[in-house]
Every structure is written in C-alpha cells, then in structure tokens.
Amino acid sequence: MTYEEWNEVLAGHFFTPRQSGRRVYLCVTRDLLVQLSGGRGDAQEEFIEVVREGRGFGSNYPLFVGAARWADRWRNLRFNDPEMYRYPPYIPDLALSVLAAGHGGESEFSTASYYPRLFDLLGERPVPGGYPHFDQLRDVWLDLERWANIDERGRLGTFRVLTTSSNRVHVGIPIAQTLLAEREREALKRAFAAVGLQPSFPPVESVLGAIALKHVGTDLRPRTRRLLHPDTPDEELRIALLEAISDELEDWDGVAVARDDGDALRRSRSGALALSLHVPLLGAPRVSLRCVASGTVPEEGWDVVVPKLGRGACVEAAAGWSTAVEADDGALSPALLDWTSPITAADDGHGVTFRRAGSRVVLFVSGESVGVDGYVESNRLPLGEPFFVAVEGASSAAVEEWGSASCDGFKGVFAQSLPEGWGLYRADAARSDEGVGMHFSALSAPETVQLSLVGGVRLGRTAEYFSFSPPSLRVQSARPVTVRVGSTVVGEAVETGTLSIPPAVLSAGAIRVEVVEGDEVVKAREFFVHDEFALAPSEGPQFNVYGEVSGGANGTVYRGVTVHPTPPSPRSFNVLPELPSFTSRRVVLLGRGVGEVAVWPKEPLPTGWAAIWTVPVEKRGRAAYCGPTESVPSPQRRAGANLRKAKEWKKWLYQWRKKIDPPRQNGLGKAWKEYVSFARNV
Template identity: 35%
Template structure:
C-alpha cells in the first residue's frame, strides 16, 4: 500500500457516516494498523515504510516537514480525506507504545517506531504538528459539518505538542465498547447525568473488570485540576451523551433507562404531588410501553411524551397515575417489560435534585442528576442528611430554605429550595450528587437536524448550552457575542442571521475554552429519486413499474397530493380545542366548533385543554405578524380575542424562542387595551 492508501483507509475507519454528530477520537494501535493492512496484503512494516516515503508530490526532507507540506492546498486536489491523517495516526501510535521507556518519555517511542536511535529531545518540527490537528478539526467540524464525525484537537498536560496525540489514547477501543454495559450497571442517564466526580466514582465501582488499571487510577484521582483525568472524563461524557441506552446482558441486547421523579408543589396546601416518568434516548415503541415490578405485583403503562421522557406512569389496575412517594427512595425501584427487553431504574439516593421543568416542556419541577450552575433548584433529602445539608445550604447557597411540605413525601424526607449554589466544597465528598461540574462543556440542544451531523434547518436552529462556566466565559458565534437567555447558560442564535456556517466559541478573554460548529440550511429539496426500497399500500416491496404508488419513509411517488398547509393542521386530543388568533383584535376561530378562517391568516394556534395551554406561532412571516388596529365590529369576537390573550395569559405556556416571546408579549399588551 502506498501512503495515500494507508491514509485514506485509516481516515475511513474513524470518519464515516455512522459517526455523524458523534465525537471521533483517533485512537490508533499496532493491531488496528495490522488489521487495516491485512485487507490489502500489507503489514505494519509496510505502514512505516509508507510513512517515511510520504504522499506523492512531497519534495522536502524530514517526517514532520513532509507532513506539513502534504497539507498545502490539499482541498484543491480533490482528495477524499486530509492527506496528513496517517502522520497523526503515527504520532498517536507512538504515545501508546509499550517498552522500557520512562513514564513521560515520548520522542524515544516515536524514534523507535521509525527504526531510529531512541534518543530524547523534540523531533524536528514536531512543535508545528498542532497546525495539522487544528486543520483536521476545521475539516471535520466546519467543512463537513460533523457529517463524518466531530473531532476536537484537545491537548492534555503541560507539554502542549505531545499532549495532542496523548489526548487520543485515554481510552482503548475495548474500553469504549465496554462503556454501555458500565453505564447501564451504574444507572447513568445520557439525558441527565451527574457531575464529573460522581461519574468517576460510579465508573470505578462498576467498571473494575472492563477498564484498565491505568484508567481506573485516573478516575480515582481526586484533584479536579488533573488535566489527564479531566480529559478522560470529558471523553467518557461524550460517549455517555451518544449512548442510546442499549447494552449487552448475557448475550441479549437490552434497553436501559432511568425513572425520573416529577413533582408539582402546592405551597398553600403544603403538598407535593409526585409522579414517575421513563427517561431514555432510545426510540419508544409505537404502542404504550407496559412495565412490571420485579415481583410482578403491579403493572404500569406509559407512552412517549417529549425530550426523551415518557408520560407519567399509569397503574394498569385502576388507571391512576403512579404515586412517586409510595416507594423507598433509599433503595430505588426497577421496572421491566414482560420480555425484559426494556428496563428502567430509579437509582437509590438519600438526596434528590429537582429543577424547573419548563426547559423540558414539563409542568412543575423534574428530577435531574446534577446540581445546576447559577440556577435555582430544589432538594428532597432524607433525614439522615439534614445536619450536613443544612450547614452546607446556609453557608454555600443563596436563598436556601426549607419548605413546609406535610403531604406527598415518603416518611423521613424533607424538601428544600435555593436560588443558586455558590460552592460544593463542604458536601461533594459525602454526597457527590451535589457536586458542581468542573469541566466546561458547550453543547447543542433542540433544533431540527437535517440528516446527521451538525446540520440544522435554519427555521429551527438549536440552542447552545454552556455548562460548568463562570461569568468570565462568553459565547461567540462567528466572532459575534451572543446574548444569554433568561436561563443562565443557554444561548440562542440570532433569528435574523444571514450566515449559514457558524463557528461557536466559548472564550475566557482571548483563550478559546470550547468550540463547535454547525450549518444552517434554508432551502432543501428532496432528491429526485430514492434508492431505498419502495412499498405499496399493503406494505409489500414493489418495483415501481407503471408509475404505481409507492412509499419509502417520507419519500412518496406516484401520488398527487395537495400542498401541506402548516397553519391549519394541529392535533386535537380528547376535549382539547385550538384557538386560531389573527393579528387584528376580533380575528379568532375556535376549532373544531368553528371552521377555519378564509378572510384572514392566523398568527397563533393556541391549544387549550382542561389545564394549561400552549401558544404556537403559525404565521407565514414574523415581521408581518405584529398586532394591528382592529377593523372588527363583532363585540363577541373582540371579547374572545381579549380573553384568550389577556385574561387567560397565565394559563398558557408562551413560545420557547425569544423572538416569539417578544411577539407574544406584544399581542398581550394589545389585548389588554382592547
């Protein structure tokens, strides 16, 4: 194999469509190189020989100089992958080579691989290899928009140049494959996971057989400042966030998830109403999910709700919601499906953290596994924790107070609330669930993805979530400072941005702490034909002859259908009604009792049932949807318009996005004047 064959084979192993949106780590071993070469009749020595020769067109001498020259104008040469990936693979390979080397000795390892004298001292021009790592990050994240995987050029340790390849060797392939089983055993949730310190403790406890001693030693390290440990935990959290809950158990694939407590507090009645929801990143079944206690004494059902959460568990015996306080929170709870394919657990804990459920579209407060940074939170705590918890709350939290709850909690439990946690030093060792995050993370949340990777529809971009940051860290999009929303740590992209490729950076002064990129797509057309199998109306595969009707996913052929009108199609469930509201006072239609308007266009579609409703924007243009002076003479319609927008305003959830919230408030002010 020549150099480019090796380069492309290694690159294709790591960067591929299956990794879209997931983090890629360039972990290279001699076994991997051997396995790749065997397909073409080459071996490890052939790889080293190809590295020394370099790609075609390289004229300079010296390994690192050749690597730098291979990067020059490579994208104009119509190459599938960056031509320097094989060099980076060699550098990673050297970081993990075994032998009689000093613990922190890197360059002798590299020289040994190349068949040279294993002397110390920096390899010529190795200090410039960071340019290649940064170029690889730009190619994978910006040029490819994460469609083949997301790569971050992270460096660990004080020796920056050596730290780049070292950061790729913290987990072996075998350890990565073992992580799902460890996550399941540790009751970890990819949607809501604990702080890094708590994750480390859980992995040490449940991963003794699957993780190397070196990995376990790093996880046991207690210094948050240890860069190797922080980099390892960040890698593990990336794997956890991508985990869909599936894991092997005794040769069978099972789907694991977490039971999360949800609570509605009634301060006047001093009552807490607690329910349980299933949390998983895996797709729910189309039918209701039926779950049983381990002793089969009770059965519960639920269905998919939103954000990876199910509806509240319902008892099959009486059709009533499962009351969360009926179970021992110190021991936890487990439910399974009849075939044991699905398993959900309520982890045992003497302290449980709750936050406002608005961010997840839920009423009341919802349980999370991590203490939020600079945000209000609630705590349910067993009486065994009260002394230390109270001391910590009064000394290290803002607005810490005990709530007088006399009904709805298990025996021996108490409820607290606080405006924010300022420090975790007093309590994190005893109760790791109250540890604050130590790593800064920049994540994309929500939005509508187009295909895989970090490509989103422009009309539904994601929000940016900055976790573990302090006030000195600012977030920029294409070098423009982004404003934080009402919730600390959540940023929204400007609605009027004309740019489609966005580089998001979290900065502290001139230092870039975290970065990610995304692509916003405004116009998207379906392909003219699809290679996927087509099915007829009976679900049987057909060849598409005679232009007969066929369907493959969202692709339909051989059928004439009207244009879809997003303004008039909304699900109506049970006794729910939809209020269509126009921009002029009096423009209102209540469905299904009334027909849809024909002489005006709705701006809002407001769903309203027995409890709270939800306002959804359904106008065609945001700038042309502001309320105007009324021409309506129908006093009844004027009164209905005012009632839904003003008198019922506290019963309706506003839209999520800040620009829509501003428009919603304009309508409320106009309704107040009517």
Template identity: 30%
Template structure:
C-alpha cells in the same frame, strides 16, 4: 501500500457515516495498522516506510515538515477533496504515544524516534511544536467542513505539554474498553440525557468496570485530584461516549434497553403539598405500544407510553388507572422496573439527595429530577434526614436564599424539601454527596431540532437549541461572533430568527478571548428530494426492481404508477356520513364544531369527538398529556359554556371513551369538571 493508500485507509476506518454526530478518537495501535494493511500485504514496517516517504510531490526534510506540506498540498493543490492528507502522520504520532515498554511515562519523543528507527536522543522532536496546526485543521474539517457527517473530532489534551498531550489523549481508552462502556453505563445507572458530574461518573465506572477496564484506566478513574489532566481527558472521552449512547447494552448475550426513572414534582406551597410522580427517560426510541413495566416483587404492572423529547408519560397503575405515587417507594434503595420480556429496564438510582430543576426547559410541567447540581441557578432539593446537618451548613454558607420548605404531604417518611436561588461553592459537600459537586468540564451541545441528514444539518424551520453545561457567568455563547442571549431556562440558547440558511454557523463558548468549546451546524431551507432513479426501487410486493418497466413501485418517499385518492378528513376519526366533530379544549367554553366552525387558533383542542346517530367516538388530539388537565376559568360566552358541558357531561353515556387507561382517567376528570359548570 504507498502513503496515500495508508492515509485514506486509516481515515476511512475512523471517519465514516456511522460515526455521524459522534465523537471520533484516533486510537491507532500496531494491531490496527496490521489489520488495515493485511488486504494489501502491508504491515507496520511498511507503514513506517510509507510515512517517511510521504505523499507524492511532498519534499520536506523531516517527518514534521512533510506533515505540514501535506496539509498545504491537500488544501491548495487538491482543493480539500477526499480525506485530509496528513491523517497518516497524526496516526503515527498516536501510535508512538501508545508504546509502553522500556520507556519512562513522560518520554514521548524517545518513543517516536524508536518507532521511526532513528537515533535515540533527548529533547523535542524537530518541528513537533507545529503539529498542533494539523490537529486544529482536522477539527475544522470534521466539525465545520463536513458538519459532523463522518464524526466529530474534539481536541483534548492529556497533560500540560500540549504538543504531546493531544496524541496521548487518543490512547487513554482502548477499542475493547470503548466497546465495553455501554454495559458499564447500564450497570452504573448512567443516563446519556441527565448524567452526574465527572467525579461521580469516575467513581461509578471504577466500581462497575473492574472486569472490563485496564488497570491503568482504573487508576486514573480512582484518582481524586481534579487537576490531573490525564484523568480529565479520559473523562471527556467517556462522557462523549455516554452522550452518544442510546441505552442499548449487551448483557448475558441479550440486547437490553436501559433508561432512568426520574421524579417529577408539582408543589403547592400554600397547602404544603408535593405531588411527585415518575416518568421514564431514555435516548432510545420508545415502543409504539404502551410499555407494561413490573417492579421486583410486585405483580401489578405500571404502564406508560412515549410523550416527547425522550420522556414517557407519567407512570400509572394498570389495575386502577391512577397515577403512580412516587413517595410510596424507598428512595434510599431506589427502584427498578422491567418489561415482561426484560427487553426494557428503567431504574431510579438510590440516593439520599435528589436535585430538581424547572421542567420548562424539557417541555414538562413543574420540576424534574436531574443528576447534576446547576451552578448559580435556582434549584430544589429533596433530602433524607440523615443529610440534614451537613446540608444545612452548606446551604447557609454556600447558597443564596437556602430555605427548608415545610412540606407535610407527598414526601416519603424522613424526607425534607429545600429550595435555593443558587449555589456558589461545593467544597463542603462534594466528597460526601457527589451529586452536589459542580461540573469541572464545560460542554456545548446541540439539543432538539430536526436533522436533515446525518451530521449537523438542520431544517431552517426546526433549528436545534444550544445547551451549555458546566458553564459560569463568565462564559458567553456566540454564533458567528454574534453574542446570544439565553432563554428563561438557564444555559439554553436559541438561534435568532434571522439566522441565515445555507451558511455555516460556528458556535463558540468563550471566556473573555479564550475559546472554551466550539461546534458548527448548517440550517437548510431549500432542499430537493433525491431523484428516484438514484434509489433502489421496489414493486408493490416489496421485491427489488432491477429495471424500470413502467409498473407501480416505490423508492423511499417516491411512489409512481398509482392513482391516489383525495384526502378525506373523515378518515381522521372513525365517523360515517355527515357526522360532526366537536373539538374540546381544557377550559369551559373552549369548543368548536367542525365543519360549521373553523378550527381554533387561540386555544389547543384536547379532545376530538365525533357525534352522529350512533355512539360517539372520543380521540385525544393534544400534543402533551401532562398539560392537558382540565382547568376552570370564567367564560363570558354562555352558549359556548353550555355546549362544552353538554358534550362532556350530559352526552357522556352516548360516548365511547378512549382505549388507553391513562386517557380514560383524563376523560373522567373532564367529566367531573363539566358536572360542576
């Protein structure tokens, strides 16, 4: 194999469509080189020989000089087509970092010279201080030029010697360990959406990964010094893997889907009451049907269904249709629920302290539980009485306006509720209660939006939000050098409405002149569907059409040879003939009768009710069940108010209620409110 074949084969192993949006690490070993070369008769000596020779046309005197010339040759002579021409050299540098035998831990250059079969001398390898340019260019190529379509490359460094720290950082986790991480995440009750701080993750992985992780990895995780740069680089890698995990894990030769049970809270400070419920949170796609979940030792199931943004609806009891009251469970021991076939598993991790933040940033009412304390931002705490002494000292000395709320109803026995405008120090509590520790790494991520393809391409009408985690007031976020303002939810940024489409957007988190984190994306406004001739075509029976014969068929969203009927609005509801549809909102007087009246624009319908000669049908048509509770307000239009009460109360016996138990509960609440009107 010549250098070009080695270079492209190694690059294709790491950067591919399956890695779109996920972090790539160039973990190169002798075993990998052997596997890549075996189809061509290549091996490690063959790879070393090819690297020394370099690409055709590159005439540098040494390895590093040839690596730099390869980058220039790929950019200017090849127009950046194909894979970067210097990946083979980066693979060599990582391969050298993984050699352990007969070398001191810090002796990187001796390893590199031994691999190249050169004379063993001390001192820096000639030109190696320029190799950072290659790593920087690889990050630009993967993240900006390719928009993450074949993977995202983040430059992490292990140790203070940055030139050798980057290749060393690629070797901190083996491929076998990386494959074992999902099962460890599941055992440690970790969640890709809301995870604890780096220190807490390190302790959990060290405890639950003893059988899957190597001794050097466990030693790094068990170190307590936050300043250890090898440990920080390892945790960066692990958190990247956690953020990309969809909750699926192989356990006992079975595929299971894991997620978190998270507490959701509504406070009534005047009545001194907290209403605390449970929702499921997962990055995996929910089942289309309602989920029936069983807790250990309880034969009565709970049910929920997909709400939005990775959240389920509020859990309800299947026996009576009532909301599940979270305070009835022991939060110190946690809770686990499973589906009847054990495919789905959700856990409420045990903890004496629970952190809550405003749920608005996640599209939920009230407050939601998170696994990490926000820095210098408002938060609420539920804490068991065993924590009160230390917690109170920390709150008085390290928080702004720390206050013990006198909640007398809604909390488990022995629990207290606190609120604060912000926390400014964590030294007093972070070792005893890691959930109150500040994050030590800053992360910049894209959340939401509608992706056009794999990678970071989004439709212009549905751009993502930018989420800065672990940041402080000194860190600002920019889009193409334009300073962005955060929304009402702390550390969440939105792209301005006038952000141009079809232009690369470089997002940077900066502290002064230093760039802490960066990512890129592209907004697409004009998109053409691919030609049906380029896609696999199937006939009406689902069989592959090998050639176009003029008969009916389909290719993705394309369909041909079929006459489509005009859209009939009546098919939206199970109605017949000239039945009318009553759109009903959550406030008295919010009612529109279609087709005589146009659909409402100043309020959102909750119910769509068909009414005719036969029994009426009720359908839930709101976008958010949690925000669809009936609310009383004054309506000046008495005619509308009477119509609202008539359809909900006087005609209630003429209606077939919705099928879902949680919707039945909501329907009954509307009837009770209508009775009072």
C-alpha cells in the same frame, strides 16, 4: 501497502456512516495495524517505513511536513476529483503520532515522555527540543476536525481536537486520542446502563470516573485505572480522561454490548428512571416517576413494570423524557419506593430496562432545557439557578447547614409523594457546593466547563439543524465565562444557564460556538444550519394512486408535486369505511377481535381483519368509528390471538381510556365504552 492504501483503510475504519453523530477517536495500535493489513505480523514496521518515506505527497518532504503542506491544498484537488479524495490524504501521519503515544507499554504515560517514545518507535537517536517539525501537525489535526464536522457534517462521525496538556499542546493532541480504547468505551456504556445515567443531566466528571472504576474497573487498562484515581500525579491527563468519559455519555444512544455466559455478544437497551416534581401555583408539590431514553422512543410509548408499584404506561413528552408513569387508576406513587436503593423497571415488549441508582438526596432542577414542565431529577448542582432538593431524614442536618451557608432563599416546603421520613427544600440559587458535594454526588457543582446543544429540530444524529428551530446552548461552569456564536457574544458572565441563539447570527452553513474564559477558548462546538431541506427526485418515495409506495411501474406515480402520468389499470380493493384524514403522527386502528390492532404508519394497514375504530394519538387521542354503517359489531375474543397484540389491544382500549376521548358521532359513545369495558377483562 502504499501510503494511499494505508490512508484509505485507516480513514475507512474510523469514519463510517455507522459513526454518524458519534465521537471518533483516532486510537491506532499495533494490533489495529495488523488487523487492517489482513493479519500481517510486520504491519507496524511496514507502516512506519511508508510514513517516514513520505510517499503520497509527491515530494521528498521531511516527516510530518508533507502532511502539513497537503492540509492546506487538498480540498482544491478534491473539488476536481471527489472520488480520489474521499478522505483527507494525511491520515497515516496522524496515525503515526498516535501510535507513538502508546508505544512502550503501560509503564509510563505522560506528556513529558512522549518524544522519547516517538524517537524509539522510529529507531532514531533523540535530539533536544523534541521531534523536528512535529508542531506542524497541530494544523493537520484542526483540518481533520473541520473535514469531519463541517465538510461531512458529522455524517461519518464527529471529531474534536482534544489535548491533555496546556503546556505541551502539540504532544497532548495525539495522547488524547489514546485515552480510551475501543473496548473501554464499550465497557463505559455498560457502566452507564448499570446506574441509569442519562446524558441530559450527567454527574460531574469525578463522579463519572468513580462509577467507571466501580462497575467496569476490571475492563479498563491499568493506565486508565491509575488516571481515574483521585491521587494520580498527572492531573492534566486525569482531567482530559474524565472529559472524554463525559463525552461518551453525551453521545450514548442507550445500547450496551456484553458477553453472556456462552461468550456470545449480547446487545441490551437501557434507559433511566427519573423522579420529577410538579410545583402548582396553589397546593403542595407532587413527585412522579418518568422514563428517560437516550435513543429512539417508540411511538406508542412504554409499558413498564415497576417493582412494588405494578404496571404503568407512559408516552414521550419531549427529548426522550416520558410523561409521568401512570397505572390504570392514575399516576404511580413514588412514595412507596425506597429512594435510597436502586430501582429497576422493565418494558419487556420493547426490550428496554430502566434504572435509577439509590441516593440519600434527590436534586430537582428546571426541566425547561429538555422541554419538560416543572422540575426533573439531576445528577449535578447548577450554580445560580433555582432548585428543589429532597432529603432523607438522617441527611437533613448536613443539607440544611449547607443550604443556610451557601444558598440564597433556602427553606423547607411541604410536599406530597415523598417516602416516609423524607423532607423537601427549595432555594433561589446555590453559590457553591462547599461542604456538601463530597458527601452527596448530586449536590456537586461542575468541575469543568460544559457546553451542550439542547432542543431544536435535528436531522438524525448529526449536528445538523433547521434554521427555523436551532438548538439552545446549555452552559455549566464553576466560574463566569463568555459565550459567543461566531463573533457575536450571546452571553457574558455566565455560570449556568440555557441561552437562546439570536436569529440574526444564524445563517446557512457551519456555526461555531465558543466558551471563553479570559482570553482562552475552553470549550467549542460546531453545528450546521439548513435554510431549507429538499429531497432530490431520486431520493423521495413514490406513491401510486392508491397511496401505496411504488417502484414506478404500472400506474400513475406521485413524488411530492411531481406526477409521472401513466394510465392506471382499474383495481378493486377494500378500504376502511369512513376513515378520516388525520394530521397526527400516528393512528391506532382497532378491530372487534382481541389482538386486532395496528399503529399506522409504523405498521401497515390491516388486511386480515377490518378496523372498527381509528384513534389519532399524540399525548391524547379521540376515537372515531369506521366500521359497518348498519350497526357497531360487538367486541369478541379471537382464537389464536397473538399474546403481545392482545396486550396492546387492551392497552389502547383500557389502559389509555382516560387519555382517549369517546367518538363525537351521535350514539357511538356507548359502543366505545362497551369496548373499553370488554378490554378490562382481557
């Protein structure tokens, strides 16, 4: 294979549409090269020789020099020939530097041993001072970051230049790409699922490492296990690895893949169960249970079964967080559960399992950053912000001692919905986690600086936002830092908090956010802002005069404000009588027969049965009658009804009865109540 061919297959392997919005690591191994070459046993040797000769750069540059020269000029060529330069042309040079990081097995792995590995891989005699011109690769790595995050806007995957060493930055970059192998990243997702982690309030890095060792330690490489151990001698590598694991949780979409007993791959979708605290102006705080999803939330919400509490339902409130889980007769009471033991709930209809790990303390922080009213359960302690903490009786003395010594305004408060023997405390702010973080993981303060984008209107999983609704900046740090957007400072002496981005500093294009400590940029993120969003004519759906999606043939076709006139042929069809127009994002259609239900537009309009009720639903809904004008048909059981649809029919009529108001039309409230009463016994 030529240099150009290696460039194409390597870039196409790592940067693909399925990686959209997800972090990419350029982890290159001998096995991967064999795989990409079609199974050739000498693939690594051929690859090294091709890169050494510098083919593809049009001149006899020394190793790594050609890549650095082309990083400066390839975009101009891409402008004239975008197909030829779909990917940056220097990927093999970067891949070779990563291949050297893993060369020589697991016996030794540190920044100090990198250059000997590189010389040995190339079959060259070591020379003092490192490998010639190797430092020029840093600008190449930065160019790759710019291409992935700004040029491609994360649509083929996002990339970050990480380093494992502050003293050996150049060799730390390729080493950081090998910290987690692909199989280890898949294993970590199983660990996240096992304990019900959710990205919005993750544990501190050391706790994440302990979770990984406990739940998937046997699936990790020996080197990874050694680095995760608190007593590892290479602290810089350990910190870099823990940050990489934290990044994996941030990008996780709730899906984990495992092999079953028959060695077949099985995908499962997981979420978290989290406690939340409502603090009224008058009266005692109340605790409720919520579901949290890392991926897509179904429009109709979740119907979960919680052991000891029974069945409950909830819908999305904001950012993957649900409303309180409620049964037919009101909210489920978490006080009946054992908070010190794991809790599992399942929505079999959607194939989602929600989990919560047991704990002796439960930390509640403001839900503002995720768009939830009140306070929500968190796995890390924010310094300098108000919080509540629920404590199991045997642990209360230790927490009270810490609260008195390290918190401002710490005091006990009366609360409802707590298990027997538990107490609730509140504080205006915590100054440190000294003396308590090592005993209760939820009360551990951040060990490194964290920067995340929260809220805003985003396009899919990419880091693209509309200018009218940009994200906020969530910062967590153990020390005061400065936050700037571009060259504008938006926060000074920040430790923990959510910062808004002033409209004046936003403009269409790439936006860079930096967290600065002293003179050093310790964290950085990029996102892309759109002033407007237009569908190209070839991309938008087409509709005929009947409102059906059409390919454009036989009839007038509409796309936005564009009309393609062709005289439509007459057509007779049945419509839903008196079907109102709704601005709601979903409308539930209910027929008289058990199981006759459709949620539009997720499901098509019914053709085999007639809708009697329409219910536009957001967090609440109001029923409207759309049946025959002469009389309201009574509900009836239907032979052969689909069991899942029958349950869904009951859910909307009976389980949602307190959230759906009766119709406004005169005389129809009684008919609606007849349907609700009938559904109760389904």
